[in-house]
Amino acid sequence: MDARKMTDQVSLLGFVDWDARLFDSLIPLPDGTSYNAYLIKGSEKTVLIDSVEQEFGSELLAQLGDNLKLDYIVSLHAEQDHSGAIPVLLAKYPKAKLVTNPKGKELLMDLLEIDETRFMTVQDGEILSLGDKTLEFIYTPWVHWPETMSLYLKEDKILFSCDFFGSHIATTDVYVTDEGRVYEAAKRYYAEIMMPFRAIIVKNIEKLLTREIAMIAPSHGPVFQNPDFIIDAYKDWISSPPQNKVVIPFISMHGSTKLMVDYLVKSLVNKGVSVVQYNLAITDIGKLAIDLVDAGTIVVGTPTVLAGPHPIAAYGTLLANALKPKAKFISIIGSYSWGGKTVEMLASMIPNLKVEVLTPVIAKGLPREKDYAALEQLATDIANKHKELGFK
Ligand code: FEO
Helix, strand or coil: CCCEECCCCEEEEEEEECCCCEECCCEECCCCEEEEEEEEECCCCEEEECCCCHHHHHHHHHHHCCCCCCCEEECCCCCHHHHCCHHHHHHHCCCCEEEECHHHHHHHHHHHCCCHHHEEECCCCCEEECCCCEEEEEECCCCCCCCCEEEEECCCCEEEEECCCCCCCCCCCCECCCHHHHHHHHHHHHHHHHHHHHHHHHHHHHHHCCCCCCEEEECCCCEECCHHHHHHHHHHHHHCCCEEEEEEEECCCCCHHHHHHHHHHHHHHHCCCEEEEEECCCCCHHHHHHHHCCEEEEEEECCEECCEECHHHHHHHHHHHHHCCCCCEEEEEEEECCCCCHHHHHHCCCCCCCCEECCCEEEECCCCHHHHHHHHHHHHHHHHHHHHCCCC
């Protein structure tokens, strides 16, 4: 695809990856993704913001053409989906400076072996003039690496935010056309990449909002002409209380744990609690991550296998621990045949979660009357605790 114009002097370049289905060898991408780069032609200088995965570098070079005088390549984030093509760009434009912050420089030298002489480092708030266009560098650390920063084009009030506010969507549209679709994709992206850094994201948003922003141009997915849409969504995901909702990631081998999950779901629903259950054997973990954004309680369901939790349940638990959702309660349900340390092992896997652990329910073999009574009590406890904390 050729470069797509946003204004007379600003264009969207990069690569739309319709076939991508897994990101970071972890995150499912049902809608593909894009790696956005932006070209700004000032009256005196020309700058390219970010690049693409190394394997798509030739696309980006073709978009830039053969007669461009490129003065600066800005790297807002050193991760390879945006920096991978920088070495070929530097080779094609030997006079261009690679502009980043000191932490970004260190990372790019480590990850891509870029020669130190090619760099120009900038500080927070520093200005880069392109003649009739002015760029301001704004440090926005931990969205989602330590070096991440944004770039503000003052005259056009465009914020180039890199991963921040991004969404994994392959589209030929420059701008958001279907907010519902982008909302889900952006929430998936937030859940898997940004959620662990909630506290610092709040500060970064406050910092960015001291500027007037007409447009947000991220490095994945379409550009936001209505910045409030995505900023308000982020504020809600980060700062609103958890919802009156239980997420149950589970796995069952011979049906006992599934019987317990089914009972707990029914009991919670009867008590007015929303429930989302995910069979980890078949689930899209991105969907699970989306529901972890605002769940009040997590209940992990697992049989005991080889004296511990089923490895897939352990994976789901470790993922929840890594994503640091704002849930306030957690519990474990499941069954065993002859013993083991399932509860202790799962409990040791969630040091990041600031949760109260509600009494687990572990049945020997098929769940019986006393196990169903314990599940009923667990549902009552969850419903009451959600009510006490005012979860809606
Ligand atoms: Fe899109 Fe953190 O890379």
